[in-house]
Amino acid sequence: MDVSVQRMAGCLLGEDYPTPIVDDKTAMTSAKERMYALRQSQELREAAKDVLARHGSRQGGLPPSGQGRKVALKRAAVKPSQPSRQGDLFA
Known part of the structure; x- marks a missing residue:
């Protein structure tokens, strides 16, 4: 922080507030x-x-990524055998 900003805030590093112990960039x-x-x-x-080996495998029960969307699109393309009653809710 710039010294002028510190003075404006009434808090000078090293006087009112301790200076940092560690340099953040070097530590990171x-x-x-x-x-x-x-x-x-x-x-x-x-x-x-x-x-x-002890806790399981990487093959879970979920389909490989990307498969879920393809299946959902295929389901949306299939027309239901009965008309949807959802429209009745908003009539």
């Missing part, structure tokens, strides 16, 4: 590098495989 860059290195480690990959 460092954390991203450590997380990337951790994700690339063989140990983590083996642990992820163990969790997957």
Whole structure:
């Protein structure tokens, strides 16, 4: 924050309010590098495989993405055998 804005607000960093302990950008860059290195480690990959084997598979009961919309469009294209009674609700 600019010093003039701090004076206008009546709160100067380092006098009325403590200065930041950590530089946000440096800390973020460092954390991203450590997380990337951790994700690339063989140990983590083996642990992820163990969790997957223990708790289930990636094949759920849901259709593959994109399939749901295609099925919904096909259902909408099929004409019902009886006329819809929904129109009666708004008559």
